[in-house]
Amino acid sequence: MAASSLAPLLVLADGRFPAGGHAHSGGAEAAVAAGRIRDVPSLEAFCRGRLHTAGLTSAGLAAAAAAGLDPLLLDEAADARTPSAALRAAARRLGRQMTRAARAAWPSAALDSLAAARPRGAHQPVVLGVAARAAGLRPTDAAYAVAYESVSGPVTAVVRLLGLDPFEATGVLARLAPDVDAVALAAADAAVRALVEGVEALPAASGPLSDVMAEGHAGWPVRLFAS
Amino acid sequence: MDGVTAPPRDAVTVPARGAATGPAPASPPTPAALTAAARIVAAPDGRGGTALPVLAGEGPFALRRTGRRGGPEASVTLVGAMSAPLGGDRLTLTVRVEPGAALRFTTTAATLALPGRTGARATYDTRITVGEGARLHWLPEPLISAHGSDLWTTTRVELAPTARLVLREEQVLGRAGERPGRLRSRLTVCRAGRPLYDQELSYGPGAPGWDGGAVLGGHRAVGQLLVVDPRLADEPEESRPVGPTAALMPLAGPAVVLTAVAPDALELRRVLRPEEIGVTRAKGAVEGAAADATHVVILTD
Numbered sequence: 075m076a077a078s079s080l081a082p083l084l085v086l087a088d089g090r091f092p093a094g095g096h097a098h099s100g101g102a103e104a105a106v107a108a109g110r111i112r113d114v115p116s117l118e119a120f121c122r123g124r125l126h127t128a129g130l131t132s133a134g135l136a137a138a139a140a141a142g143l144d145p146l147l148l149d150e151a152a153d154a155r156t157p158s159a160a161l162r163a164a165a166r167r168l169g170r171q172m173t174r175a176a177r178a179a180w181p182s183a184a185l186d187s188l189a190a191a192r193p194r195g196a197h198q199p200v201v202l203g204v205a206a207r208a209a210g211l212r213p214t215d216a217a218y219a220v221a222y223e224s225v226s227g228p229v230t231a232v233v234r235l236l237g238l239d240p241f242e243a244t245g246v247l248a249r250l251a252p253d254v255d256a257v258a259l260a261a262a263d264a265a266v267r268a269l270v271e272g273v274e275a276l277p278a279a280s281g282p283l284s285d286v287m288a289e290g291h292a293g294w295p296v297r298l299f300a301s
Numbered sequence: 302m303d304g305v306t307a308p309p310r311d312a313v314t315v316p317a318r319g320a321a322t323g324p325a326p327a328s329p330p331t332p333a334a335l336t337a338a339a340r341i342v343a344a345p346d347g348r349g350g351t352a353l354p355v356l357a358g359e360g361p362f363a364l365r366r367t368g369r370r371g372g373p374e375a376s377v378t379l380v381g382a383m384s385a386p387l388g389g390d391r392l393t394l395t396v397r398v399e400p401g402a403a404l405r406f407t408t409t410a411a412t413l414a415l416p417g418r419t420g421a422r423a424t425y426d427t428r429i430t431v432g433e434g435a436r437l438h439w440l441p442e443p444l445i446s447a448h449g450s451d452l453w454t455t456t457r458v459e460l461a462p463t464a465r466l467v468l469r470e471e472q473v474l475g476r477a478g479e480r481p482g483r484l485r486s487r488l489t490v491c492r493a494g495r496p497l498y499d500q501e502l503s504y505g506p507g508a509p510g511w512d513g514g515a516v517l518g519g520h521r522a523v524g525q526l527l528v529v530d531p532r533l534a535d536e537p538e539e540s541r542p543v544g545p546t547a548a549l550m551p552l553a554g555p556a557v558v559l560t561a562v563a564p565d566a567l568e569l570r571r572v573l574r575p576e577e578i579g580v581t582r583a584k585g586a587v588e589g590a591a592a593d594a595t596h597v598v599i600l601t602d
Binding site for chain 1: 487490495510518551558
């Protein structure tokens with residue numbers, strides 16, 4: 075593969091990229107309410123589990139989309155990997171928002187046709203992968219963006235929800251860096267296998283408590299975050 | 302224990318205990334790793350019932366035809382014949398439910414994953430196909446991951462568009478008061494060749510964050526009850542919580558899953574009730590064991 079520019083990755087992974095991610099806590103709001111996140115160690119354990127389950131699965135989908143697998147097949151694979159209807163709806167809302175932002179940033183026929191085929195939004199990691207490809211990034215880069223986002227979202231949310239010290243919260247992200255490396259590389263490896271073996275080669279790691287809690291959280295009358 | 306599948310007394314050979322599938326207090330002397338396969342084929346018998354033209358097992362797979370004859374459904378019970386899977390074992394179970402047939406699969410005891418002599422991983426792979434108009438109830442007892450064990454299990458189900466499935470999967474992490482072994486378990490269900498449900502669960506040493514608030518939150522039993530039924534397209538289930546750590550979730554297709562985590566196997570079974578799901582409450586779906594006076598409940602511990 076030709077040497078690629080990394081600067082678009084900074085744009086794509088920037089928390090200020092206007093894709094709506096700030097409105098989601100990655101399950102942290104429900105976990106705080108249930109007392110499962112109460113301090114820095116329990117936040118770190120939550121994030122490590124999320125990274126190696128939903129994070130790995132999403133990173134695999136994004137890497138596969140960036141590698142050029144059919145995004146509609148990946149969107150179907152994402153549905154099968156997301157038992158929670160609330161999380162499927164959230165992933166599609168985020169996907170629609172990311173499609174808008176990405177089409178403005180990196181206009182491409184692939185993003186146009188995905189938007190046409192899924193007007194209500196494709197799963198966000200699939201859109202991110204297609205956007206990464208349009209931006210000239212590699213599958214590994216897309217996997218990094220998604221893996222990191224799977225933990226940066228909850229950490230940022232918990233700073234607001236618990237009033238946690240932002241310096242300590244950033245320490246959690248720094249300590250998770252080796253795990254983010256491992257997950258991104260595993261996701262990119264799986265994407266390469268999926269090119270030959272099909273989407274079943276992609277990770278399907280899941281966190282049952284996250285799915286269960288997301289369903290409850292979606293029914294809260296008042297909440298700070300959408301998921 | 303509502304919802305427990307009950308094999309009939311007369312057909313069940315109670316497995317040899319101690320080293321067998323019950324939660325034995327101590328690990329038995331470890332035999333060499335084994336490779337074993339079993340096959341079940343269920344097919345219409347031409348008289349409105351289901352025949353079992355193939356019912357073949359070896360090693361730890363002792364399969365018995367159980368339940369009343371002559372009904373539309375055939376019942377097969379896996380009797381724990383020896384301790385498995387141990388580290389290094391490679392087990393495969395292949396099941397085909399032919400168009401129009403109905404099969405119910407149960408086990409007499411929990412499956413206990415134990416360490417082997419070499420520390421090698423054990424594998425247990427189940428491959429299931431269910432044809433047009435066919436019906437499968439797959440209701441094994443739990444899988445228990447004992448300390449020091451390492452098991453990787455895969456279950457792959459291919460459903461025809463009009464096939465129906467009720468599948469329960471339960472995992473218990475460690476025997477009472479014990480730390481769990483390493484367990485990795487993938488369940489993939491395809492319908493009409495398209496992915497419908499694909500979930501991998503990974504626990505214990507080497508599965509980072511498995512006990513944190515995103516995965517198990519300190520619970521030691523986890524399970525899912527999956528129902529696939531074309532009737533769900535017309536009578537969809539609404540998402541709803543089923544207690545504090547369980548939820549009923551409609552999938553993107555005519556299917557619904559009840560996912561639960563619980564402190565132990567007993568609490569888990571209380572939550573994973575087919576009666577929670579409308580189409581399995583309907584006539585002809587969960588009848589059988591509970592309605593048949595000749596059936597008894599075999600407790601595994």
